[in-house]
Amino acid sequence: xxxxxxxxxxxxxxxxxxxxxxxxxxxxxxxxxxxxxxxxxxxxxxxxxxxxxxxxxxxxxxxxxxxxxxxxxxxxxxxxxxxxxxxxxxxxxxxxxxxxxxxxxxxxxxxxxxxxxxxxxxxxxxxxxxxxxxxxxxxxxxxxxxxxxxxxxxxxxxxxxxxxxxxxxxxxxxxxxxxxxxxxxxxxxxxxxxxxxxxxxxxxxxxxxxxxxxxxxxxxxxxxxxxxxxxxxxxxxxxxxxxxxxxxxxxxxxxxxxxxxxxxxxxxxxxxxxxxxxx
Amino acid sequence: xxxxxxxxxxxxxxxxxxxxxxxxxxxxxxxxxxxxxxxxxxxxxxxxxxxxxxxxxxxxxxxxxxxxxxxxxxxxxxxxxxxxxxxxxxxxxxxxxxxxxxxxxxxxxxxxxxxxxx
Numbered sequence: 001x002x003x004x005x006x007x008x009x010x011x012x013x014x015x016x017x018x019x020x021x022x023x024x025x026x027x028x029x030x031x032x033x034x035x036x037x038x039x040x041x042x043x044x045x046x047x048x049x050x051x052x053x054x055x056x057x058x059x060x061x062x063x064x065x066x067x068x069x070x071x072x073x074x075x076x077x078x079x080x081x082x083x084x085x086x087x088x089x090x091x092x093x094x095x096x097x098x099x100x101x102x103x104x105x106x107x108x109x110x111x112x113x114x115x116x117x118x119x120x121x122x123x124x125x126x127x128x129x130x131x132x133x134x135x136x137x138x139x140x141x142x143x144x145x146x147x148x149x150x151x152x153x154x155x156x157x158x159x160x161x162x163x164x165x166x167x168x169x170x171x172x173x174x175x176x177x178x179x180x181x182x183x184x185x186x187x188x189x190x191x192x193x194x195x196x197x198x199x200x201x202x203x204x205x206x207x208x209x210x211x212x213x214x215x216x217x218x219x220x221x222x223x224x225x226x227x228x229x230x231x232x233x234x235x236x237x238x239x240x241x242x243x244x245x246x247x248x249x250x251x252x253x254x255x256x257x258x259x260x261x262x263x264x265x266x267x268x269x270x271x272x273x274x275x276x277x278x279x
Numbered sequence: 280x281x282x283x284x285x286x287x288x289x290x291x292x293x294x295x296x297x298x299x300x301x302x303x304x305x306x307x308x309x310x311x312x313x314x315x316x317x318x319x320x321x322x323x324x325x326x327x328x329x330x331x332x333x334x335x336x337x338x339x340x341x342x343x344x345x346x347x348x349x350x351x352x353x354x355x356x357x358x359x360x361x362x363x364x365x366x367x368x369x370x371x372x373x374x375x376x377x378x379x380x381x382x383x384x385x386x387x388x389x390x391x392x393x394x395x396x397x
Contacts, residue, residue, distance in 0.1 A: 188362035195382060222374045226365035228358060228382035253376050 006056035006121045009107070009114075014049050017101055024097045032086045039081050040094055046073040052098075055125045071132050078136040088137050092130050099126070157183040159190035162264075165197040165271045172205030180216035184223055191229045198267040199224055202260055204235030214249040221254050230270065231255070234263030282307045284314045290391060291315065291353075292384075294326040299333070304340040311344060315353045322391035323348060326384050328359030338373045345378055354394060356380065358387035 010017070025040065047069065054066035081091050099122060102108065108115060156179055160168045169187055191199050201217065203209065209217075221231035232255045236244075244251065257263045268274055280303050285292040291314060297303070311323065325341070327333075333341075345355045356379040360368075368375065379394070381387035 223365040223369045228380040
């Protein structure tokens with residue numbers, strides 16, 4: 001009768017597993033060898049195999065300690081893989097080698113009845129480990145995405161004070177609801193900050209103006225009117241004028257002009273200034 | 280709670296410094312119309328700088344005040360509407376399209392002068 005439990009079994013075979021694992025990894029090579037190898041070495045250095053064995057302990061304290069240890073090790077070393085763009089599958093793969101190694105040890109071969117309970121427990125461990133690795137990957141990507149989004153947001157609605165009382169907001173790219181809110185907010189707070197009387201919204205860079213985009217622009221213009229400034233929409237291209245009319249978008253209460261220079265002239269007029277040629 | 284209405288030459292000056300509730304708003308409507316009638320003022324500036332929230336009812340009352348004042352031959356300018364308030368009003372579908380607005384009291388008075396005295 002086989003008397004060891006999983007914890008003892010792995011503990012006694014720790015060195016053997018480590019050696020065999022290294023061999024297997026060199027044979028099962030992938031294009032991310034270097035990064036993976038450093039990662040695994042770091043994990044082993046942090047006592048990965050010890051935690052692996054302790055995970056199966058019947059004592060709650062030791063079991064929990066192992067989980068915390070594994071998670072901490074992962075949080076320390078997985079990010080270095082995400083940084084060099086190693087796919088999650090390549091990071092996870094080496095750990096499955098351990099399963100094969102365990103199965104092939106002499107002791108197991110002699111006691112086949114032990115295979116099922118051992119595999120069951122090992123499976124649990126891997127599930128835990130892989131979930132942690134996936135979580136780390138997911139959170140790294142999420143952070144990257146958020147950083148990019150905030151960078152995009154910063155670039156997305158700049159307000160430029162042009163002359164005294166005249167500000168310009170050039171809009172480039174598609175407008176969705178979220179961006180429209182940002183644009184409206186920047187417009188309103190900026191208009192107050194610069195004490196603008198006229199705000200020019202330049203939509204030359206907006207490729208497609210559909211009903212929703214037009215709605216957003218109209219709303220922004222109305223909001224500007226409420227805080228006591230005036231809004232002129234410039235950069236309306238002929239094809240945009242065509243689509244807007246055929247879509248039945250009512251821009252009656254907005255001042256719209258085709259070019260920035262026209263808009264500027266009107267804005268200057270409204271603030272009691274004019275551009276004059278000298279000589 | 281009554282909102283003070285000040286007389287400044289030909290104009291009336293109202294600075295709303297409390298959050299308007301329904302009763303106050305209706306009271307204000309009455310007071311302002313009486314005051315316009317009494318003083319024969321040509322213009323009113325309503326300053327909303329300290330107002331952080333306007334609901335649809337208050338918005339309607341204010342909109343009505345403008346129309347009623349115009350019936351009495353008095354022009355109304357709203358000043359200092361906060362960005363957040365303006366966004367709320369637009370979201371409620373209240374554009375105040377035919378209403379005069381200005382960024383601050385000074386510009387509001389200037390606007391009244393321009394439109395009344397040319």
